Amino acid sequence: MGIQLGIIGYGGMGGFHHRNASRIEGVQVIGAYDTDPVRVHAAEKNGIKGFSTLEELLSCDEINTVLVAVPNDKHMELCVEAANAGKHVICEKPVAMNVRELDQMIAAAGRNGKIFTVHQNRRWDKDFRIVKKILDSGELGKVYSIQSRLHGSGGVMFGWRGEKKHGGGMLYDWGVHFIDQLMWMLGYNNFKSVFCKTYHVKTTEVEDYFFLVFDLEDGRHVQVEIGTFVLKELPRWVLLGDEATAYVNDFSRNGGIIRLDSTAETKSEIIMTSAGPTRTFAPRPDNVKLESELPEVQADWSEYYKNVRDAIDGKAELIVQPWQVRKVLKVIEAAFQSAETGNLVSLRD
């Protein structure tokens, strides 16, 4: 059977799904609906059906799965309608404005016996898969700090992502990806508490920078920092272990794993800094550090659609499960609560 896709919202992400999902075996893009007639026309020009109304799309029998790629504040209504029309539903991230909305979406899919999932595509990011592979391998020894950063210089949240009423802001836009990665990798019940600071650096309505720290039940901690106006870019990932340190500079395999060469001859010397001596932080010769390449990974975004296809066909368990995105959304709500109150917020159920 596979996926016969109808796209709601033929903007940047809707077009992305059309171009990319249609290349996957068992996925056929049937048509798209948009409130903007220009975009409906664009869909037709791109060789799929253009629907001028939501009803047309939802009543199209060829379509068994609906992709919702519109601003956040319309997700709930459209996903519920699609499920009620008997369609499987793939929703763009962030899944909803709040957990209350999400619960209605999950309930609608359940009521209608349909699959409901969210396009958490960054679980297939190469940098993330590298980090996951390193952590799973245990090669850093006991890891105590996991640091996930994204620094840009654009200083802009584009379109509805800059508007509060549409559910914009950095926590929903990128935070939802990074927290999804971290919770999927480190365990959904491993997140004990969050402390978060948000700032409107270049934006008026929504935060375009946040920094948060997660305390984990297993004793480790996680630092997450995302900003559109951080002009000195730190590595995308830093992992601190008691045997080695790993870093990934960007979305690619650019980075390394650094350990000490136990055979290198070193002696501890006291060095002078401008105001005093230190032995603890005296620089050590370069040959003390051994840097190896990051592991190779297969990070194929098309796995996402293949999994949804197979889940629809009853051949696989869904990878991006509704209860997972619900956990992530609850954490984001807790992060906002922390930022507003200045308190540490518990993530225990």
Place this chain on the structure above:
Amino acid sequence: MGIQLGIIGYGGMGGFHHRNASRIEGVQVIGAYDTDPVRVHAAEKNGIKGFSTLEELLSCDEINTVLVAVPNDKHMELCVEAANAGKHVICEKPVAMNVRELDQMIAAAGRNGKIFTVHQNRRWDKDFRIVKKILDSGELGKVYSIQSRLHGSGGVMFGWRGEKKHGGGMLYDWGVHFIDQLMWMLGYNNFKSVFCKTYHVKTTEVEDYFFLVFDLEDGRHVQVEIGTFVLKELPRWVLLGDEATAYVNDFSRNGGIIRLDSTAETKSEIIMTSAGPTRTFAPRPDNVKLESELPEVQADWSEYYKNVRDAIDGKAELIVQPWQVRKVLKVIEAAFQSAETGNLVSLRD
């Protein structure tokens, strides 16, 4: 009158003070006492008096000021005895094992009408003075994040600094410097709360890594991370402002101030990452960023001794005041409390 110095503890720091303080006008190093006869002999070999007992040093009339450079757990007792013997007191950092001890030291100096100060020499670190100058200048615009890091690869806390009973550990050893810098620079009453994680990465008794975040009353936040086994070194300082970002790589003037060139022609383009598109974090051409040099500063450690000398002579106010180090010590105690309980700890009085 100036400083006629008697040194208690002629180890690494005691020797440092002898060599460096004696070069300063109005500072004369008279002699040193140590429990280790070899070190007493070393002092004599270096041309000053060697005292075999504390009493000899404290009863030496030539000495008007005592420098205490011994493990932390002996500071209180020795500083109180020195003050009771009618000496001004300079104590090495960390000043004491806890605030209770410090209060006894402050009281003893007060009772005897003597000056009591702590060798918080890193207020004269070049990197710190550069950061202070940048923040004071306002050239970054509104600053929202101040990040102070020190990453080493030694994996060792030397000597008593690795022992709990002597008051070792990274918060007392280096945390006390960095928190002193931050509170002196950002305002002692500006520190609202702290969340801290400590780890024993390579050490058994004491923490050799900590990460903490300060929430400030003025809305900004501060991240501090110090570790002896962080093999990917991030910059010593990162300052995020809404007009520019500054970074300092190490203890020197190595770093820069980055702002955007408003005249550069740019357009916002969507880029593909391995799992999806982004416009918000699309890399921008190099010419968009303008990097300027860090400001020049005068950072002269000898100012510390000159100030103590002038304070003794009634010509200047003490720069490192007892109430300041007391505030810092209270913050460190709060950080330990946070690390032990997993709670955010208030720093409001």
